[in-house]
Amino acid sequence: xxxxxxxxxxxxxxxxxxxxxxxxxxxxxxxxxxxxxxxxxxxxxxxxxxxxxxxxxxxxxxxxxxxxxxxxxxxxxxxxxxxxxxxxxxxxxxxxxxxxxxxxxxxxxxxxxxxxxxxxxxxxxxxxxxxxxxxxxxxxxxxxxxxxxxxxxxxxxxxxxxxxxxxxxxxxxxxxxxxxxxxxxxxxxxxxxxxxxxxxxxxxxxxxxxxxxxxxxxxxxxxxxxxxxxxxxxxxxxxxxxxxxxxxxxxxxxxxxxxxxxxxxxxxxxxxxxxxxxxxxxxxxxxxxxxxxxxxxxxxxxxxxxxxxxxxxxxxxxxxxxxxxxxxxxxxxxxx
Amino acid sequence: xxxxxxxxxxxxxxxxxxxxxxxxxxxxxxxxxxxxxxxxxxxxxxxxxxxxxxxxxxxxxxxxxxxxxxxxxxxxxxxxxxxxxxxxxxxxxxxxxxxxxxxxxxxxxxxxxxxxxxxxxxxxxxxxxxxxxxxxxxxxxxxxxxxxxxxxxxxxxxxxxxxxxxxxxxxxxxxxxxxxxxxxxxxxxxxxxxxxxxxxxxxxxxxxxxxxxx
Ligand code: B12
Numbered sequence: 001x002x003x004x005x006x007x008x009x010x011x012x013x014x015x016x017x018x019x020x021x022x023x024x025x026x027x028x029x030x031x032x033x034x035x036x037x038x039x040x041x042x043x044x045x046x047x048x049x050x051x052x053x054x055x056x057x058x059x060x061x062x063x064x065x066x067x068x069x070x071x072x073x074x075x076x077x078x079x080x081x082x083x084x085x086x087x088x089x090x091x092x093x094x095x096x097x098x099x100x101x102x103x104x105x106x107x108x109x110x111x112x113x114x115x116x117x118x119x120x121x122x123x124x125x126x127x128x129x130x131x132x133x134x135x136x137x138x139x140x141x142x143x144x145x146x147x148x149x150x151x152x153x154x155x156x157x158x159x160x161x162x163x164x165x166x167x168x169x170x171x172x173x174x175x176x177x178x179x180x181x182x183x184x185x186x187x188x189x190x191x192x193x194x195x196x197x198x199x200x201x202x203x204x205x206x207x208x209x210x211x212x213x214x215x216x217x218x219x220x221x222x223x224x225x226x227x228x229x230x231x232x233x234x235x236x237x238x239x240x241x242x243x244x245x246x247x248x249x250x251x252x253x254x255x256x257x258x259x260x261x262x263x264x265x266x267x268x269x270x271x272x273x274x275x276x277x278x279x280x281x282x283x284x285x286x287x288x289x290x291x292x293x294x295x296x297x298x299x300x301x302x303x304x305x306x307x308x309x310x311x312x313x314x315x316x317x318x319x320x321x322x323x324x325x326x327x328x329x330x331x332x333x334x335x336x
Numbered sequence: 337x338x339x340x341x342x343x344x345x346x347x348x349x350x351x352x353x354x355x356x357x358x359x360x361x362x363x364x365x366x367x368x369x370x371x372x373x374x375x376x377x378x379x380x381x382x383x384x385x386x387x388x389x390x391x392x393x394x395x396x397x398x399x400x401x402x403x404x405x406x407x408x409x410x411x412x413x414x415x416x417x418x419x420x421x422x423x424x425x426x427x428x429x430x431x432x433x434x435x436x437x438x439x440x441x442x443x444x445x446x447x448x449x450x451x452x453x454x455x456x457x458x459x460x461x462x463x464x465x466x467x468x469x470x471x472x473x474x475x476x477x478x479x480x481x482x483x484x485x486x487x488x489x490x491x492x493x494x495x496x497x498x499x500x501x502x503x504x505x506x507x508x509x510x511x512x513x514x515x516x517x518x519x520x521x522x523x524x525x526x527x528x529x530x531x532x533x534x535x536x537x538x539x540x541x542x543x544x545x546x547x548x549x550x
Binding site for chain 2: 271
């Protein structure tokens, strides 16, 4: 919290993207059980925080904030991730099929409150919501959506606009439920997927608008995974307090690009290091991240993206252990 | 510029309207052989894949070209493939169970179609039995398995085992690929070929088809 308030803490805070993908494993539950039953997910997230002792939990409401909030059917089976089973937008004529469901309906915010109740006193709790661009891609189907960029750019813009209320409604509901900050996921806006020019044209406007409105309630963290280097300076101008960056980005260069104006959160490789690496490679990755960030501005140690369920628990524990061991600030200058 | 070169350029630029017009023109007026057309289409998709590898193109640009391929093939197909044996080969392709990544798969499918293959796309999250049934139904030469996350290794192994159990393993050549797929993984699973981009995929498929014909 000190970092979000603009202060220098005495230790590098550690908030990995340990969310609904990995958390079920901690209590030996199946993914589908947790995605469908938010109470189970809340308990797993709390248990993970308890077990590993990092500084912030990532609240997910089960399938609530998924595209089902816009009337898109989603299913999940066993340890698979949730799948959208029908892309409800086949074209412009379907725009009125988008109906915004109340994020509070059916007790969907209860798990978030439950998580805050159990860990809120000792850790920050982050709520997760998708950007209008990401909702649009999901209700249309990613391939059709990106083909539309050249086929009908006006439709793309209208669809994104039509999805914005979902981002705002879920964001506000989470803020009301009491989260300390919101993570806005805009994964498809990544320069690993679309050009910086398309980011500027389609993703940025709605992203910045949504952040502008939501940050009046709580600070906002903007997540764009894979390569975000070309658009980082722009992301830093969305009004987000924190930018979550992924492993392909050079951490030192990223921190220099934003010149300390926003907090950088990242960027240990969730797959190569946490899922597939050894204890030694986790230490190495933590050491180089902390070294890259030192002296360059406010920093939160994190994975670059969600930790997969197949990652070993020992590597998550090692991330926190080495983060604590190597993450002490010691100089007179802030962040040194 | 010759008609065929303009056509290739239109596909690279992802200009579907122009590609369709030129396809029409080639079929009706010009003396362009089916082989020349197939060559230009395949080369166009190789250029597109190359531009993606070098960072000049992003995913929407690749999808735009894939769309242009589909549009012009709809016009060209009756002219190009009069008999089954005009086809480069029959392919069944899908993303394996537990995996929903489909962008790379769809790009490969367009490139294969552009190279004269008859491709049956089974979509994503495809069960082993669906693969097997389709291979039997269409008497496939090649089975292409997309597996993007490494945790789908058991699904790949399952397909290979089922092919063996059904006595199909010698009949159909299996190729795997995908974003985090490595040659090492492909080797462990025991497929016949592996590729990581458009160009190498087309080369592997050509090589395996040649082997089959021998
Ligand atoms: C887009 C994307 C998604 C989208 C997919 C949308 C869609 N409709 O496809 C969404 C957001 C849904 C998604 C979800 C997940 N993803 Co994902 N995703 C990506 C991403 C960013 C791009 C993939 C892509 O489309 N690339 C563009 C295409 C053109 O390239 P390509 O896929 O490599 O395909 C080329 C070649 O591989 C080849 N090819 C493709 N298929 C085939 C098949 C054959 C037979 C052959 C020969 C060749 C071939 O040709 C293509 C042409 O160049 C990659 C990261 C990356 N940069 O690759 C991660 C990535 C693939 N995802 C990953 C993961 C882990 C996930 C998730 C589990 C969630 C998570 N924790 O991040 C879920 C899994 C869902 C599931 N069960 O499948 C990991 C996989 C890591 C691993 N080692 O297992 C990657 C590598 C990212 C990472 N964290 O490192 N993802």
